[in-house]
Amino acid sequence: MTRDDTLSGVESRTVDTDRLETHYLESGDPDGRPVAFVHGNVSSSRFFEDVMADLSDAYYAVAPDLRGYGDSETEPIDATKGLADLTGDLRAFLSELGLDDEPTVVGWSNGGGVAMDYAIHHPEDVESLLLINPLSPYGFGGTKDVEGTPCFDDYAGSGGGLSNQQFVSGLETRDRDVVGNASPRAILRSFYVDPTHGFDSEREESYLTGLLDTAIGPENYPGNSTESDNWPGVAPGNAGVNNAVSPKYCDLSGIVEIEPKPPILWLRGATDQIVSNESVFDMGTLGRLGEVEGWPGEDVFPPQPMVDQTRAVFDEYADAGGEYEEVVLEGAGHTPHVEVRGEFRAHLESLLAGERFSNEGS
Numbered sequence: 130m131t132r133d134d135t136l137s138g139v140e141s142r143t144v145d146t147d148r149l150e151t152h153y154l155e156s157g158d159p160d161g162r163p164v165a166f167v168h169g170n171v172s173s174s175r176f177f178e179d180v181m182a183d184l185s186d187a188y189y190a191v192a193p194d195l196r197g198y199g200d201s202e203t204e205p206i207d208a209t210k211g212l213a214d215l216t217g218d219l220r221a222f223l224s225e226l227g228l229d230d231e232p233t234v235v236g237w238s239n240g241g242g243v244a245m246d247y248a249i250h251h252p253e254d255v256e257s258l259l260l261i262n263p264l265s266p267y268g269f270g271g272t273k274d275v276e277g278t279p280c281f282d283d284y285a286g287s288g289g290g291l292s293n294q295q296f297v298s299g300l301e302t303r304d305r306d307v308v309g310n311a312s313p314r315a316i317l318r319s320f321y322v323d324p325t326h327g328f329d330s331e332r333e334e335s336y337l338t339g340l341l342d343t344a345i346g347p348e349n350y351p352g353n354s355t356e357s358d359n360w361p362g363v364a365p366g367n368a369g370v371n372n373a374v375s376p377k378y379c380d381l382s383g384i385v386e387i388e389p390k391p392p393i394l395w396l397r398g399a400t401d402q403i404v405s406n407e408s409v410f411d412m413g414t415l416g417r418l419g420e421v422e423g424w425p426g427e428d429v430f431p432p433q434p435m436v437d438q439t440r441a442v443f444d445e446y447a448d449a450g451g452e453y454e455e456v457v458l459e460g461a462g463h464t465p466h467v468e469v470r471g472e473f474r475a476h477l478e479s480l481l482a483g484e485r486f487s488n489e490g491s
Contacts, residue, residue: 152201161187162481166237172238285360352365352366411432
């Protein structure tokens with residue numbers, strides 16, 4: 130399935146790999162320096178369309194929809210392999226297009242986790258990484274310090290059983306209304322961006338479609354779950370994306386050991402509420418706020434220090450011979466590539482041009 134409503138300069142295409150039929154957006158010169166955009170959870174390539182339309186034709190940009198998202202084929206996600214299903218799909222996609230030789234990989238949120246995992250498995254084939262509000266190297270939820278120590282042995286408080294049911298139901302019924310605080314449109318407006326700025330009204334409908342084009346179910350979003358004797362009574366299941374990013378299965382700290390080490394540009398929105406040290410989607414934060422009863426307290430289950438965890442791992446990466454730069458973008462929440470598009474593009478193009486790091490292009 131291809132789209133007929135893309136922005137000028139952006140094309141919608143599909144390609145069959147040996148894993149699944151993948152829909153993707155492309156822009157620029159196919160002979161230009163390749164850059165692959167990897168979207169986050171409950172989203173699609175639509176969130177990169179604007180920056181792709183603006184990007185210089187000196188670059189060849191592609192943005193695939195991951196399995197179960199956008200217009201790509203829906204296949205189950207085996208959470209026990211962490212992000213391997215999504216990383217394998219990305220590898221097959223780039224190989225099919227002949228772009229698996231040193232692209233710059235841009236990963237946003239969960240897509241940042243996929244980008245890191247891709248670099249772990251194919252370090253020699255990555256020119257550089259640009260990570261936008263990336264998933265912590267220790268996954269999402271259920272850990273309490275910069276070393277990623279689990280709050281409980283069964284990783285209770287993370288995984289597929291903790292999603293807001295109104296939100297999941299709204300995705301399943303493709304609800305485009307704004308009724309309730311947890312409708313897809315309300316979540317989009319309140320948490321994907323800094324709510325004091327909001328989205329461009331002319332583009333909001335496309336971004337909302339990007340949310341609604343999410344496959345719902347125990348093998349996709351949010352995934353299944355298991356009961357736990359530990360607070361809040363739910364532990365990760367074995368299938369679906371929210372279990373794949375649980376620290377039970379997701380540990381990307383191995384990026385410290387890879388060789389060669391592509392340079393990492395880490396961009397994060399100053400007011401991001403989704404990936405932060407006090408994420409409003411983290412059980413530790415919700416427990417502290419009194420939103421979930423029975424919170425065992427700060428010593429047992431504090432908010433996950435997601436940003437601090439990422440910085441600690443990247444500091445180790447630098448100590449081991451790699452390079453990284455952290456940039457905080459003011460006026461942006463979880464989607465700086467949409468909210469401060471010009472500033473984001475300037476950072477991206479300086480990375481693509483080899484102007485950010487001493488060993489780029491070497």
